[in-house]
Amino acid sequence: MFKIFPIDGGVCAPEGFVADGISAGLKKSDSEKEQLDVGYIFMKNPCKVCAIFTQNTFQAAPIVYFNQFVKDKESNFILINTKNANAMTGERGVSDVREVMECLIKKYPQIKNPIMSSTGVIGVYLPKEKIMESLDKITFENKDNFSHNRAAKAIMTTDRYEKEVAFEVVLQDGKNFRIGAMAKGAGMIQPSMATMLCFISTDAKIPEQEAQKILESCVQKTFNAISVDGDMSTNDTVMLMQSGLSQAYDSVAFEQALLMVMDKLAKDIVADGEGATKLVGFRVSGAKDVFEAQKCAKALSNSLLVKTAIFGCDPNWGRIASTIGASQVMCDANKLSIKIGGVLVYDKGEILFDVQREKLASTQMQKESFMVECDLGIADGEFTAYGCDLGYEYVKINADYRS
Template structure:
């Protein structure tokens, strides 16, 4: 897609946006200042919902967000009325200092569940973050770093999109997520800003499409968080409206999809303890929904993820996962292949097993499984449905990280 260009700089490419990030030990605070922006979001579907999710949903209902404050180190979840009061306290702090109406400030949190916010520390770091607000690439990177928990690297993306009209707009975003990652969002916080002009309804529709192709197609461990939030804000600084007759410019949607997919893949690569990246491509399914079921099942399967860690080309675990996924499947015609950046090999071709012991197919498969990037390619030969999911292997380190998470 030559109308989508990846660019450096994160949020710094968006006019009239300032961001910052600061940390003290495990506690961080990032601030995104985007005055008078139209906004919408998608949130966790977990029935246990963190206080900041409840708070921010009410803010977003108004349709205008001028700032977002995000803390790491504490999820502010299962904290009752005190959790809401802490949200209000932090929002009030930011509102007074930046002279922004409190009802235009969203708040998000990530970290340990079930512990009250250490407001003395968080407030101090918030003031520090406010003092660092700026519009340089370094500011964007600092914001991405401050929201990290078990992440091992910051995650930011930015694109420039040429619309079907020939006009140009920009989209930028940061995200965090490493564990508690599963379909229907992840332990992920994601913040996206565009300089395009777009209505709240259109943002909601565009973001849901993008999330279904990206954040809802990654799996690290199959657990769904209580704090998942993806917010998108449009400040209209470019003066370019991406809607016409109630429809979003198709190139803009493609650009947003591209940005979200890249952010999602970074989360999958950074799965807790991960040593290998998995991409599952399914085609020939009866429908898109069936293809999604199969692709997600492959990257979710603990047995297959363990096999990837061990370098074992156990394709039986792949076909088993597809079989219980709920999709339509005819084992007599399915093709199963694996690939890396150098080679690809069919293990099963239209129902015929090729990867027996002492065959070139199995030898090549064993070599592929040693790679850092592994693709599973499935063709069901049942229809036109296609989908891709991303994940990582399941390692000893994943167990260690989560066994010691609060201790």
Template sequence: MYKIAPLQNGLENIDGFYFGGLNSGFKKVGNDLGFIRADEPFAISAIFTSNKFAAAPIAHFRRILEKNGGEFRTNFILINSKNANAMTGEAGIGDIDEIFSEISKFTPLVNPVMSSTGVIGYRLKKEKIIAAAKNFDLMARDSEAIATAIMTTDTLKKEFAYEVSLDSGEKFHIAGICKGAGMINPALATMLCYILTDAKIPHSDMGELLSEAVEDSFNRVSVDGDTSTNDTVMLATSARASYDKEAFRAALKKLTLDLALMLVRDGEGANKLVKFRVFGAKNDNEAKKAAKALSNSPLVKTAIYGEDPNWGRIASTIGACGIECDAEKLVIKYDDALVYDSAHRELDEERERLAHEVMQKAEFEISCDLGLGAGEFSAYGCDLSYEYVKINADYRS
């Protein structure tokens, strides 16, 4: 068995890594360039966007991976905000190599990797990054500095840390930082996320457990239904502490879900966090289709924003998503307030009042029992105003 306990602060809880951030001039105020490094190369695993136009840093990472036969170690991660380095072609990848060539002149680099977030279609201002990187305090352990450096339209930093105690008396730690507020859809979510641990996790387990955790967290959230070119989740270990696979699996899933829900709470134009729980589906896959359809639907988002308890948009979205469903068996609730079943098709005054009270809360659950089987899936979304949905066309990453 094991116990997972929250810790104060973020990445500072993980021995073996250094990290920090500073202003390089991309932002008028605040940090916009950060790093994670170690004295010795560390194992790393990553999951990237499903967008076919993946940004140059992702292409750069994949080339290193291919060159090293599908597994490699690095000692340096460089991260910038305000510029996505996406849709920049071979020149964008070459810019990364040039930046690292200059940085290697003042600190040793082994398979360095980069992440970027910001505006799509512009090449990096290499000179600014190189000049600023020379001012990094490479011995810093400042989670605040790097957590703020990766923020774009975020209104708050996102970081969590946990200590995991095993029955043997041994412990390990895990911590993560994340950015994301807009262009968030269940295909990672628009985000950069860096997870550090001191657990001595085998590389073969890293990819497996990271994939599981992402599927149960970042792939379940939606803000505005768009998928970025730069989505990245990285897991790195200093391998200085003990390891238990089941304990690590649980801690990693908790960490990623906590970060994912913070993304939704901080969504651009969002005021409410809503869990869409679909159960009683023919199978899990059909439940997943319905839950994701609900979390992505602009009609549902605007109804939630308007605190409109009418269940029509919920039922309509389920009926349109291509799964098996039956109006005679469907049951819809907002938390514990029944809004629809075959015996209560119209909202009476009391049930409408109770449903409206639920929708006024900052966080609540919309549950949909399809009454057809054992399939179940939950997705997470938020409200958005009609004006936001209508005019939000500036594609950020």
């Protein structure tokens, strides 16, 4: 057996990683002081970086650049800028990425095949001069114990707090490896499609053919529970960098730890959704299969009427039932059961919603986090999607001019 326990250090926790946040003046307005707006991760020994990108047809320029020039090569550097997505910018966008990357290589010969990642406004050309000027601030040793945290801060957009995590995995033979990560989200993700970025570092020594497969499997169970492939922003990215320096590896332990990393960050992203006050899990069980369970769970987590009812702490189970019925999955009112915050309100055709249960459920809904459980009673497909409520703050953030 193996043991997994949380450690400090974020993306710099595994051996061989340097990260920091710097300022390129992207977030700066005339009256404000400089803020961190460009983050980077450097890995001492280059390796193939695994990546999963948005399914949006209009992939942003840095993604196009990665697929054209970096994929399948060994790389050791990721540069992440905020305030500008470099999306819908055509060939000029891609050549802007290339220019910034060439500037990096020219300045720092230790950088191999650098990767760029961007988040921010769509349809505006990259402020590449500002970014290139900031590159002088890059260092190749961690300056202090907070550099990983500055990197996580630098990639934030409307996020209210930085999102970091790290675990140490101790294998049965006493060997150990580490996984660290940082992410940004803050939009309500699907269906609002604010960009989700996640960068994972590890010193585990993963067989080359396994890394991408495990990454995909874990994304499916975590980030895809908060965001549908086809409904992503132009920039969504999950990347895994592996230094291999621990010389240790166990596929079951690694997958488990990676799942924990992503699960934590995915929940952080939902809980930090724009204007969100609550994290809600929608567990659908008893579906025809896992795909129908997923379809139904996501329909619930995306329903405007369900989201606003949650904001109002109203255990309005009729809206939940109606959303299930509209989600086009196999279901039957006489087999369906619905629990809100553990309180059974509808059971196989029977309405159990009396004043007492209503009060109880409403009290549960006032918590920061609770579950909505729907058993379709058809077969054994199961999926849990995470969502948040929708309140005034969401409208405020997104109706504000050019947020």
